[in-house]
Amino acid sequence: MADHLAPAGAPHAAGEHAADGTTKRDFLILATGGFAAIAAGAMAWPFISSMNPARDVLALSTTEADIGAVPVGGALTLMWRGKPVFVRHRSPTEVEAAKTVDMGELRDPQADSARVKPGKAEWLVVIGVCTHLGCVPLGQKPTDPRGEFNGWFCPCHGSHYDTSGRIRKGPAPANLAVPTYAFTTDTQIKIG
């Protein structure tokens, strides 16, 4: 069709750009295809976007808690974004154990000081989801096994975490994640 729009004097419409073998029709097909691709992308976008967290889900993405009542050696489990967050009130010996570990022994080397807030070394806040395949490790309750490093022990596949929540033994590849959080007062924390 488009070829018929070529100037009357052209020897053969399709041969107008014969030097490189392209024609107006090639251009039209490419332009149409290009627009179709853009339109398909524009249509797909809202569908994909709708599967992301909705606004009411995002609005629930902070959790506040008073941790003042947790005794030394005790723990508290909070819920944040549908996941457990472990808060542990560490004893001085536990803090010391976490600080003095040789970095060479760690699979995911990270100093204890990088995992707690300055001046708040007795409080460890980590997401209670094993970095292996997402189970919740044991160790929050006094009766729970805490593993060989006195932190947490994941019963699913046997990962051991230390008193800083770092992976020490077992299949998990990384330390328990530290969520974004802040102390709003001495005993209040806000996660998220």
Add this chain to the structure above:
Amino acid sequence: MSIGLHNSAFKNPVIRWVDSRLPIFSMMQNEYGTFPTPKNFNYFWNFGALAMINLMIMIATGIFLAMHYTPHVSMAFDSVERIMRDVNYGWLFRYVHANGASMFFIVVYIHIWRGMWYGSYKAPRELLWIIGVVIFLLMMATAFMGYVLPWGQMSFWGATVITNLFSAFPIVGDHIVTLLWGGFSVDNPTLNRFFSLHFLLPFVIFGVVFLHVAALHITGSNNPLGIDVKSPADTLPFHPYYTAKDSVGMVVYFIVFACLVFFAPNYLGDPANYIPANPMVTPTHIVPEWYFLPYYAILRAVPDKLGGVVLMFGSILVWFILPWLDTSPVRSMRFRPIAKWFLLLWGISFGVLMYCGGKPPEGIYVVLSRVATLYYFAWFLVILPVLGRLERPLPLPESIAKPVLRGGGPLPAGAMAKPMEKA
């Protein structure tokens, strides 16, 4: 090619490998590429393709809405409001889905009207037409159950009224209604099953549409002249001629659709459906969605419960026997000088019923509904069968190609009447 493999005409080795074993590429090429299609289609022939696109839009938006919807009486309404306010682009899906239902009925009503005007239901396309009526009934059931899901006042009372229609049947009526409800009123079990069926039926429709298209590709398309294709000169390959023509219609369709969705998303809806369902209070004026109004008017036109229900269902069931009610050998209304006016009047009676269905059942509206209902059935059961024998149709063109190409002798009067209609 060795025995057992399809002899593929494709050159690309990968396509050829697949096509030899499962000739889907050949099928697409035969059915949508080179498929010989009458060359004289007008824009009425866009609406089948538009309906197909509409069905796909409804299924796509519906699946994503179902990801966020909760089919429970205490949560359904709020979950729909959450879709509107919190879910990313949820408002877009809901408005596209709700207005998509209206667009679907607009498109399908025009598609059916096209079939009636050009006699597409006549031999050899009777089964094609019957499958189409089945699709329409499935669409109505799907649309009705979908309207119940937001669990607003109109959802609830629409469901109550429509399910109660079945109580009109003697003896078994009440048992049928209890069975439909799963209880003693429209309640959570009803909502749950309606959601389940509303999800299922579109895929059933998809399957029946496949049969509709399969049957179409056996008989081939009808055309505005209503005469058979006689030679290759009467046809064009579907692609690029009708893919291009369908694309033009698609652009217009999307403009109308977009105007509804973005500028008047609630124009065709009922404000009462933004009030959560209350089983204790019936709204003063219950109306179904616009596409059900003609049948609703027929229901209310009859002063007898069972009679009204029977006529209402009958108004669509009569379409099933339309191929045998029409006794004229001529398909297209272009060559039926008397019948075309009666059919036009039937279209007007349908419009009058649609208008009256949305008005309160009193005074002039009842009279109008009764007259229109009478004519609605008179057309099918009296005028069509009788007129086919009495009417003298205009002379038919020799072939599609003759009037189109202006060749081969004098033009038949019918083709002369609307020379511009060849697009």
